[in-house]
Amino acid sequence: MASKVVRDPIHGNIGLDGFFTGLVDTGLMQRLRNVKQNGLCYLVYPAMNSTRFEHSLGVYHLAGHLSDRIGLSEQDSITFKAASLLxxxxxxxxxxxFDVMGCYGFDHEKESRRxxxxxxxxxxLREGxxxxxxxxxxxxxKGRLGGLLSSEVDVDKMDYLVRDAYYAGVAYGVTDVERMLQSVRLEKGSVVVEEGGLEAAESLLINRNLMYQTVYRHHTKRIAESMMTHALLKLADTRDKAFQLAALDDIGLMAMxxxxKGYVRDITSRLDGRRLFKDVFSEKIVSLTGESRKELSENSRAVESTIAGDHGVKEGYLLLDYPEIRMSEFKVKVKTGEGLKDIGEVSVLAKSLEESEREKLTVNIYSLPEDRDKMKGFKPEDYFTYTQKRLTEWD
Structure with missing residues (x-):
């Protein structure tokens, strides 16, 4: 197959040759041109319209460079690049x-493998x-190379942290990708960072911390996505319907x-017009007991329904948002003269960033502006269990 060169704003020229061109030209890969990389972030950052397609190309590109850096065999390199692209x-x-469809068994990683x-x-792939x-x-x-694509520090994160910062227009794309590629090593199937690359790893964590706080968990983006996920759950009332929707791209889903009718159409209209719900309650997750956090993580919809019913708010118009907690990057292993250590053990900066991340996580409740008065008498202690430290602060 003919070679191609794709011009990318992040990595410059990305070369495609051999069967990789054929992979990119499949309908399933082309579909990713219409799947936004960051969901509804564009409602906050208007330029965040980048897609899974260019991100996949970027990860493929970095996989090629990392293969050369760590000396993978030609076959291993080709396999690694194919997995990165796909x-x-x-x-x-x-x-x-769309991961909210996990309640019906949908898992995008499993779907990629299928x-x-x-x-x-x-x-x-076989032809190649x-x-x-x-x-x-x-x-x-999985496997001896799996960590290069899916681990605490991998080519996936190296691409999306820089790419997303670029399209958001924020000055957080400080990750030293070239230095990271030089510092990553495989140790008994695990990905580690050499001690000389500690500063590059810290730059990745700084970028990640800032992106989560100001972009990925921006309060307006969280409200919009809570609205969207509630509408999706109403639209997909069976497992079969959920998987039918999964095969669509953004354009097809929005058209549907x-x-x-009813609730789904109303929420969609509000999203189209950016007429969003408002924040009526916010509390730091660290203020809640472990038992209460577990309850919210596993049964947030039930708690949401109870609060709505108790305050006379129509079903679907009071949204409880408990964020997914992702902290794996803070478990990066660093190869030191004394053996492998968690990055928090050798970097005061990394440890403080992790503490900052945990401190800023919040559980929120949103409602229509016209329903805010109904929530004035809301007593969070009736629905959440607080730590003794938080209760003492109120006294």
Whole structure:
């Protein structure tokens, strides 16, 4: 197959040759051109319209460079690059926003593996001399090379942290990707950072911390995505329907939502017009007991329904938002003269960043502006269990 060069604003020229061109040209990969990388972030940062397609190309590009740095064999390098290119092919519309369909068994990583093993993608891989099963294993983060694509520090994160900062227009893209590529090593199947690359690893954590606080968990973005996920759950009332929606791109899903009736249509109209719910309650997660956090994580919809009913708010118009807690990057292993250590053990900065991240996580409740008066008598202690420290602060 003919070689191609793709011009990318992050990495410059990205070369595609051989069967990689064929993989990119499959319908399943082309679908990613219409799947936004960051869900509804564009409602806050207007330029955040980048897609899973260019991110996949970026990860593929970095995989090639990392393969050279650590001296992978030609076959391992090809397999690693193929997995990097295909790792997000199973994402539903609006990317992680659609992960709410996990309640019906949808998992974008599992879907990516299924596509690699069962679709036209599988045929292209075989024609290129690559075993689809090896690619699927890498996408799952398994095998001796799995950590290069899915771990505390991997080519996936190296691309999206810089790419997302660029499109958000924020000055947080400080990750020293080139230095990271030089510092990453494989140790008994695990990905580690050499001690000389500690500053580069710290730059990744700084970037990650700032991006989560100001972009990924921006309060307006959280409100919009809570509205969207509630509408999706109303639209997909069965497992079969959920998986039918998963095969759509953003355009197809929005068309279906706009043509729906009742609640789904109302929420979609509000999102289209950026007429969003308002924040009526916010509390730091660290103020809640472990038992209360577990309850919110596992049964937030039930708690939400109880609060709405107690305050006379119509179902679906009071939204309880308990964020998914992702802290794996703070478990990066650093290779020191005394052996492998967690980055927090050798970096005061990394430890403080992790503490800052935990301190800023909040549970929120949103409602329509016209329903805010109904929530004035809301007593959070009736629904959440607070730590003794937080109760003492109120006294």
């Amino acid at each position: 790792h997000d092919v199973g994402h539903g519309p609006f990317s992680h926003t 596509i690699v093993l069962e679709s036209e993608v599988s045929d292209v 001399g690559v075993k689809p099963s090896d690619v699927a294993e890498l996408i799952a983060g 939502m706009r043509s729906s």
